[in-house]
Amino acid sequence: MLPLLFGFTGCGEEAALGKDAADTAPLPCDERPASVAIGGSGTDELQRPIWTEMPEGSEQTMVHGPQGGWHILASADVQSTDDIVTIEYTITWPARADAQLSYGSFRVMLVPDARCGGYYAGMLGILDVSDLASGEADTPPELLAGETLSLTMNVIDLNGLTASDAVNIVAALDPDDVPVE
Numbered sequence: 001m002l003p004l005l006f007g008f009t010g011c012g013e014e015a016a017l018g019k020d021a022a023d024t025a026p027l028p029c030d031e032r033p034a035s036v037a038i039g040g041s042g043t044d045e046l047q048r049p050i051w052t053e054m055p056e057g058s059e060q061t062m063v064h065g066p067q068g069g070w071h072i073l074a075s076a077d078v079q080s081t082d083d084i085v086t087i088e089y090t091i092t093w094p095a096r097a098d099a100q101l102s103y104g105s106f107r108v109m110l111v112p113d114a115r116c117g118g119y120y121a122g123m124l125g126i127l128d129v130s131d132l133a134s135g136e137a138d139t140p141p142e143l144l145a146g147e148t149l150s151l152t153m154n155v156i157d158l159n160g161l162t163a164s165d166a167v168n169i170v171a172a173l174d175p176d177d178v179p180v181e
Contacts, residue, residue: 029080029116029117030080032079032080032116033080033163034078034079034080034081034155034157034161034162034163035078035079035080035163035165036076036077036078036079036087036153036154036155036163036164036165037076037077037165038054038074038075038076038151038152038153038165038166038167039051039052039053039054039074039075039076039077039119039121040052040053040054040060040073040074040075041073041074041075041121041122041123042121049075049121049122050075050119050121051075051076051077051119051120051121052075054074054151054167054169055167056167056168056169057148057168057169057170058169058170059169059170059171059172060072060073060169060170060171060172061073061172061173061174062127062140062141062144062145062171062172062173062174062177063174064141064174064176064177069126069127070126070127070139070140070141070174071102071124071125071126071127072091072102072124072125072127072149072151072169072171073122073123073124073125074089074123074125074151074153075119075120075121075122075123076089076119076120076123076153076155077113077117077118077119078110078117078118078119078120078155078163079115079116079117080116080117080161081110081117081155081157081159081161081163082157082158082159082161083109083110083112083118084107084108084109084110084157084158085107085108085110085120085155085156085157085158086105086106086107086108086155086156086157087105087106087108087120087123087153087154087155088103088104088105088106088152088153088154088155089102089103089104089105089106089123089125089151089152089153090102090103090104090125090151090152090153091125091127091149091150091151091152092149092150092152093132093144093147093149093150094148094149094150094168095147095148096132098150099131099132101125101127101128101129101140101144101149102125102126102127102128104123104124104125104126106120106123108120125151127140127144129143129144140171141173141174141177144171145171145172145173145177146170146171146172147170147171148168148169148170148171149168149169149170149171150166150167150168151166151167151168151169152164152165152166153165153166
């Protein structure tokens with residue numbers, strides 16, 4: 001009986017519970033489901049665009065572009081797909097029956113990461129509120145400041161793998177659009 005006890009003690013807790021060490025190993029990349037996570041856009045130490053976290057309910061700036069329009073920057077962290085994907089980026093306004101404010105389709109090559117995928121940063125969600133204008137209120141800052149907007153990304157790779165993500169954010173004014181008192 002004593003040799004049998006020594007045999008079990010050397011195998012570890014997993015063996016005593018009937019578990020195989022392979023059960024706890026991460027799945028290979030090609031066996032994981034495809035995923036996308038919407039994020040913001042920042043820059044690294046060399047000023048290259050990177051993916052940054054975009055928490056649910058966070059304020060995101062409606063950037064007032066140099067040509068006079070407004071956009072919300074977003075990025076996609078895509079995992080377990082090919083490195084070339086098509087990303088559909090939409091912005092809707094839930095308070096106005098999910099009125100579509102922006103649609104963009106981007107066919108891109110992901111910047112690889114050390115996990116099972118990569119990211120694409122700096123997509124512009126160009127805001128168009130022309131169908132929602134109310135009197136003189138006809139620009140994104142006038143209509144959307146402080147409003148909850150829904151950002152959605154749908155991804156498809158060359159092999160037909162798909163993934164989706166959505167996040168609600170609060171539209172914030174660009175510093176150039178803050179009224180001067």
